[in-house]
Amino acid sequence: MSDPKVIFRGTGVTRRFGRGKNLVEAVKNVDFTLTEGQITTVVGESGSGKSTLARMVLRLLPVSEGTLEFNGTDVTTITGSARADYWKDVQAVFQDPFSAFNQFFTVRRLLSRSFRLLGERAAAEARMEEALNHVGLFGADVLDRFPHQLSGGQRQRVMIARALMMQPKLLIADEATSMLDASLRVNILNVLTDLRDTLGMTILFITHDIGQANYIADQVLVMEHGEMVEQGPADKVIFDPQHEYTRRLLSDVPRLNQSA
Amino acid sequence: MRSIHLTPRFWVAASLVIFTLLVGLLGPLIIHVDPHATIGGLYDKPSGRSIGMWLGTDNAGQSVISNLVNGVRTSLFIGLVAGAISTVIGLVFGLVAGFQGGILDDILMGVTNIGLAIPSIVVVILLADALNGSTSFTLAMVIGITGWPWTARAVRAQATSIRNREHIDVARLSGARWVSILLWDVLPYLLSYVVMAFVLQMSGAILAEAAISMLGLGASGSVSLGIMLYWSLAWGSVRTGAWWAFLPPTLMLTLIAFSLLLLQSSLDEVFNPRLRRGRSRRRLAAVAAGTQAAVPTAAIVEPVLEGDRS
Numbered sequence: 001m002s003d004p005k006v007i008f009r010g011t012g013v014t015r016r017f018g019r020g021k022n023l024v025e026a027v028k029n030v031d032f033t034l035t036e037g038q039i040t041t042v043v044g045e046s047g048s049g050k051s052t053l054a055r056m057v058l059r060l061l062p063v064s065e066g067t068l069e070f071n072g073t074d075v076t077t078i079t080g081s082a083r084a085d086y087w088k089d090v091q092a093v094f095q096d097p098f099s100a101f102n103q104f105f106t107v108r109r110l111l112s113r114s115f116r117l118l119g120e121r122a123a124a125e126a127r128m129e130e131a132l133n134h135v136g137l138f139g140a141d142v143l144d145r146f147p148h149q150l151s152g153g154q155r156q157r158v159m160i161a162r163a164l165m166m167q168p169k170l171l172i173a174d175e176a177t178s179m180l181d182a183s184l185r186v187n188i189l190n191v192l193t194d195l196r197d198t199l200g201m202t203i204l205f206i207t208h209d210i211g212q213a214n215y216i217a218d219q220v221l222v223m224e225h226g227e228m229v230e231q232g233p234a235d236k237v238i239f240d241p242q243h244e245y246t247r248r249l250l251s252d253v254p255r256l257n258q259s260a
Numbered sequence: 261m262r263s264i265h266l267t268p269r270f271w272v273a274a275s276l277v278i279f280t281l282l283v284g285l286l287g288p289l290i291i292h293v294d295p296h297a298t299i300g301g302l303y304d305k306p307s308g309r310s311i312g313m314w315l316g317t318d319n320a321g322q323s324v325i326s327n328l329v330n331g332v333r334t335s336l337f338i339g340l341v342a343g344a345i346s347t348v349i350g351l352v353f354g355l356v357a358g359f360q361g362g363i364l365d366d367i368l369m370g371v372t373n374i375g376l377a378i379p380s381i382v383v384v385i386l387l388a389d390a391l392n393g394s395t396s397f398t399l400a401m402v403i404g405i406t407g408w409p410w411t412a413r414a415v416r417a418q419a420t421s422i423r424n425r426e427h428i429d430v431a432r433l434s435g436a437r438w439v440s441i442l443l444w445d446v447l448p449y450l451l452s453y454v455v456m457a458f459v460l461q462m463s464g465a466i467l468a469e470a471a472i473s474m475l476g477l478g479a480s481g482s483v484s485l486g487i488m489l490y491w492s493l494a495w496g497s498v499r500t501g502a503w504w505a506f507l508p509p510t511l512m513l514t515l516i517a518f519s520l521l522l523l524q525s526s527l528d529e530v531f532n533p534r535l536r537r538g539r540s541r542r543r544l545a546a547v548a549a550g551t552q553a554a555v556p557t558a559a560i561v562e563p564v565l566e567g568d569r570s
Contacts (some may be wrong), residue, residue, distance in 0.1 A: 061430055084435050092433055100426040110434075117435035133414045162434065 007202050008034040008057070008170060013066035015052050026052040028226040033172065034219075039196055039203045041213035041234075042251060044223035050206045051095075052110070054174045057204065059083055061221035070170070088117055091163035096173035101147035107158055108143040114165050120250045124165075133163040135191055153184035160191060167233070171195065172204045177212065182214050189216050211251045214238050278518030283512070284336045295326040295483045302495075303502040316504040318488070319495035322429025328508050331485040335466045335516060338484075342465030346402025347458045350411025357412070358419025369416065375409035375431040384468060388477045396479045399472065403465045410459045418450045439560035452531035456524050463520035470513055485509040496545050 010147045015027040028047040034040050042050045055061040057068065059075065071122045075086055094100045102110065111128050118124040129139045135157040147155055156176060161169055173192060177185040193216060195201045207213055213220055213234070220237040222230040222245065230243040281337055293299065293312035300317035307313050312323035357368035375503050380513075387402045394402075422428070423446070470479055473486025474493070488509040492498070498507035 058429075058433070060432065087433050087435060092429075094426045094429065095493075096426055100430050102427045102431065102445050102448075105444075110430075113431065113434040113436050113440075116437075159430070162430070 004038070004205075005036045005181050006033045006070060007036040007068040007071060008204075010053075010057070011067050011069070013056060013068065015049070015056060015061065016062045016064045020133075026226050027056070030223075030226075030228045030230060032221055033056060034202055034204060034227060035194060036202050037200045038218040039192065039205055039216050040105040040219040040221065041205045041207060041217040042221045042223060043210050043213045043246075045208055045249075049226040050208075050223050051174055052226075054092070054172050054204065055205050058090060059086060068244065073242070084117055088166050089168050090170045090172065092172040092174060093156070093159050093163055094117040094178040097152050098147070098179075100159055103147055106144055106146055107150075107163060110145075110158070111165060112160055114162065117166065127165050127167070128161075131161040132158075134164055134195070135161050137161065152180055153187060156180060156188055157191065159163075160188070161244055164195070167199075168201070168203065170202045172206070172208045175208070176205070178207065178209070185212070192216060210238070210246075211253045219253065222249070263536060267529050268567050269522070273522035273526045274550060276515065277523050279328055280332060280512075280519060281336065283329055284332040288326075288333055291323075291326050291329050293323045293326040295330045297322065299323050303497065303500065303505060306311075306504050315508055318500070318505050319491050319497070320515070324488075324504055324508060327488050328481040328485075328512060331488055332512055332516070333458050333511060334396050334479075334482060334484040335469060335513070338396055338403065338464040338469045339462040339516075339520075341397065341400035342404035342406060342407060342468075343458050343462035345401065346407035346461045346465070347411055347454065348404070350408035350457070350461075351415055351454060353408070353412035353421050354415025354417075354451075355442055355446060358416035359423050359441075359442055361420070362376065365416075368412075372409045372412045375406075376413070376524050381468070381471065383473060385475070388472055392481050397485070399469060399479050400465070403468045407461055407464060411461060411473055413455060415450060415454070418453055419446055422446050422449050452527070456527050456531075459520050460525070461522040463517045463524075466516055466520075467513070485513050501541040 010032050012032060013027055013030045013032075017024045017026055030049075030053065032040075042053065044050045050175065052061065056063050059078065063076055067074055069075065070086065070090065078086055086151050086184060103122065111131075112124075115124040117120060119126065128143075132139050132142065135159055137154065140153065142150065150158065160176075171192075172186075176192075177188050180188060189212065192203055192205065196203055204211070205216060217234040220231065221228055222243065225246045230237055230241065231248050237246060237248065241250060278484075291311055298321040299310075299312050300321045300323075302317070302319055302321060304313070304317040304321070306316040306324075308352050312326055315324035316325065316326065318324050353368050353372060357365040357372075383406050384402055387406075388399060390397050391402070428441060428445055431441050436445070469478070469484065470486035470489065474489045476490050476494075477482055478487045478490065487508075489506060492505040492509075493504070495505075
């Protein structure tokens with residue numbers, strides 16, 4: 001293993017909504033780094049600002065204060081074609097595998113939208129099939145289907161395939177497993193670890209479930225009310241939590257082998 | 261089409277609309293009488309003598325039935341043109357304002373609110389008067405240009421709710437252009453709504469044309485239901501009891517407006533399954549109870565319907 005390299009760095013990242021009396025600070029002065037080839041999880045309860053953080057990293061939402069750096073370049077305020085180029089390297093999978101689909105598009109139509117950023121058509125077609133194979137699907141089976149003709153797990157895998165077509169360096173999975181049932185959840189988590197192991201992809205995995213974080217993460221960030229209260233390697237955060245909030249999250253995990 | 265479920269109400273509305281369309285399109289071909297030709301005297305009574313006399317003559321001795329079918333044609337034409345113009349303008353304003361948000365939204369909605377605040381009938385009358393020697397087409401343009409703000413408001417509200425859906429983020433991440441997202445990711449979700457708005461605009465435009473023409477500001481030299489009403493009022497048909505001069509255009513206007521409004525509300529049921537199920541089941545139950553027997557069973561059925569509602 002070569003030296004771990006920092007692929008993404010956020011410094012003093014802050015996001016405010018509203019103004020005056022209704023001012024809400026969803027993310028407060030957060031510092032974090034993502035290491036190349038690792039899975040980093042952000043854990044926190046609903047409303048802790050983790051999805052807002054993800055949308056800022058994706059540049060779908062402007063940052064109120066602070067800077068975002070990707071591979072050493074400042075991406076805090078990029079727009080237009082620079083941002084489109086950024087999206088070739090940074091992609092996302094979202095929470096809801098139903099509403100993330102345009103219900104009027106077939107899978108083929110959905111995926112072929114990325115062709116514009118990918119350039120040459122034949123190569124892009126090949127990438128589409130390759131990306132689907134990566135998540136255990138075959139083009140012939142799913143490409144001409146509408147989203148309502150696919151199962152929840154298939155839909156989420158198509159969404160991951162869409163992100164993979166760009167061959168991103170960083171993949172953001174925002175609660176990507178929380179709307180799937182338990183058996184499919186492990187399946188998707190395994191797809192993600194597989195991407196890290198075979199493609200060396202960096203993954204930012206966002207979840208409210210510290211159990212999933214434990215299963216998948218190399219590094220854990222804990223957020224509470226918009227603040228980053230604890231961060232560090234997964235083993236350390238989960239087995240030797242320093243912050244009260246992390247301990248509470250851990251104690252809320254249901255245990256099967258323990259009565260009440 | 262597999263998910264579209266047509267209700268009885270839709271079929272009633274559709275047959276009424278088709279009937280008015282047939283009157284407007286085929287009527288003038290069947291009633292082969294020039295609406296401007298004098299075929300009788302002042303308010304001749306309806307008679308079966310000739311096809312043109314079926315509904316008698318008006319104040320100028322012209323055939324009422326010929327004026328009626330040609331007037332329906334004019335009304336439908338004006339409704340389609342004006343409805344299309346105001347729907348397109350309202351759609352563009354509403355889509356852009358609702359999807360883009362921010363300062364563009366503020367500007368576009370500012371313009372829309374000004375448009376809403378000005379009473380459009382006054383603008384239409386002034387414009388219709390200013391355009392001397394106006395034709396049906398210019399009248400339709402004027403009605404269309406003043407009628408869009410409500411559509412813009414409604415479409416904007418819908419577009420705002422779609423802007424925050426995840427599939428828009430997914431489209432942006434895939435590198436889709438702004439126009440492409442607007443046309444393929446936002447518009448299809450509103451299409452059912454736009455169809456209903458168009459039907460409403462059409463019915464509004466037909467009534468607006470009738471109102472303007474009845475005030476004597478209609479298109480000169482053309483035939484329309486409003487103009488028929490204007491002349492019948494001016495020549496005292498109501499006072500003299502010449503019902504055939506004012507009743508047919510009134511009934512025809514009511515029928516057109518009613519059938520379009522019924523179509524709009526039945527489309528609501530077709531597009532919105534949640535609205536459809538509860539209602540149609542209850543209605544079907546009521547119809548079944550009504551046909552089976554008379555009063556006694558209806559009294560028994562009542563509590564069941566109440567329970568269904570809760």
